[in-house]
Ligand code: NAD
């Protein structure tokens with residue numbers, strides 16, 4: 032089959048690799064019908080995620096059709112159309128039982144983390160993918176949900192909702208600022224709307240993405256003075272970081288009000304100074320984490336019933352074979368106006 036293979040920082044190619052096979056009775060093989068590219072894939076290609084080894088097939092988002100099932104798989108059959116979650120979970124370990132699927136302890140040759148696809152094992156930017164613990168790691172695609180909408184449930188909608196909005200403790204009336212209006216930041220803005228904030232402010236260097244953010248519930252935003260002016264000079268209740276660089280994390284600390292919350296969603300490749308000498312007195316909460324995918328089913332229901340409109344996320348569609356062009360477009364989002372790029376097999 033063909034797959035997008037990581038060859039170290041800055042290097043990738045679309046090349047021939049062996050087809051995946053069932054390795055454990057709880058596995059399935061999924062023929063990818065649609066996949067996409069995440070900001071995290073860009074961090075991997077920058078060298079920010081050193082756990083990714085040379086030769087790894089990237090990608091942790093996908094919709095596809097099951098072509099093979101392991102002997103222990105009872106609730107899925109060949110031909111089922113499924114959403115592959117970014118988080119692979121055994122459903123049985125101590126963390127899974129607690130709903131913290133992101134830290135599933137199952138031994139997949141890469142134990143101790145739920146995000147393994149396109150990270151610690153081969154991922155979804157390929158014609159086929161092996162999905163371990165399939166029964167607890169895929170979601171059947173309901174009638175009426177398109178492949179492109181389904182793809183958003185693999186990662187960005189649950190990530191924005193769980194790590195941005197829920198960890199950020201967004202509640203009715205809150206003023207929420209989201210720094211980084213990429214697909215994940217936009218997902219946080221859209222799902223923040225479920226909790227009744229009084230205002231959502233989008234902050235990005237990319238003017239197109241700030242303009243697009245108005246479709247997801249945000250009012251136009253600019254930098255600090257304007258944010259403070261919009262919030263009676265005190266700052267925002269919740270500042271969500273959705274970029275993954277020290278500067279934007281610090282920006283969140285600059286605009287959060289006393290007793291507010293900073294929810295870090297970005298994947299970081301370097302550390303950041305935490306100025307405890309000025310922060311200790313502020314009563315703020317700082318949260319961070321990896322998507323748990325514990326709200327995927329709920330969000331999928333909201334998308335299926337059209338209560339959440341996932342359609343504005345997709346800006347470009349490519350054939351899977353043209354994935355290198357899709358990377359180029361997604362990497363140059365400010366020029367190409369890319370949001371989520373969909374690759375159809
Ligand atoms: P993206 O690269 O498409 O978007 C990032 C946005 O940040 C861009 O619009 C860019 O213009 C903006 N930006 C860059 N520098 C900025 C600055 N100095 N000030 C303001 N805006 C700036 O990425 P994405 O797919 O939306 O993902 C966003 C982040 O979320 C990434 O770090 C990604 O790795 C992370 N992520 C985390 C999880 C998790 O589980 N925690 C899951 C998925 C993605």
Ligand code: ZN
Pocket residue numbers: 069070071072091117186187
């Ligand atoms: Zn992702």
